[in-house]
Amino acid sequence: MQTGYSDIGFVQQILSLNLVPRENGTKCGNDTSLCDFSEMWYGVFLWTVVSSLMFHLPAALLALGTLRQHRVARFMPIAIMLMSIVGPLCGGVLTSAAIAGVYKAAGKTMISLEALVFGVGQSFCILVISFLRILATL
Template structure:
């Protein structure tokens, strides 16, 4: 399998299960797995943050709409920066002829979200 027979439907099922022990070899296959985990984890974190913001600011005239912006960033962030960083990671693995296990793609995707959360909190604290 050289990555040319990449099927997103099959890969999507493999991404969710994490029980596939076959290594990811092609660039597109690696990129797709990393990207989906970054997208899923980012949406999860931003939905939680949006719910907290809405609950805390529900009586504020303008503040209740902040939760909508938080949810939008949960989708836009992985669709812009997540695509690029996932491609960089997959390109490194492909260029080095490493075989990526699906669990490693999971770890790379989750770590992208963790880094975004850490950077976001560090920017907020520096403005106080």
């Protein structure tokens, strides 16, 4: 059995939380910890994008089902799915870099589960703020 990541598929790496494959030896404590700034940033950003898609996909499907007869609003699912990508690309990049920068400046390593929690937490905070903004306009 090989210990390298060359035989493991991309989907299996994501599902097992091994986000960044390493070619040579590593200075990290274990195989799944993220030591470098780019690894931490990529891990948090990847989970932000994935969780944003998971939050927006049901909303887009609901809008597609309910607004399909409307002349103008039937294009709303396109806007919803576009925001599921644009949001993490604008805000998720910066906040993921800030989280990774704090970990790197503190000299700590990030385990993959922490990257998952931070990424999903960012998307959840955006979801809560979006609902609070809508309620404030009523």
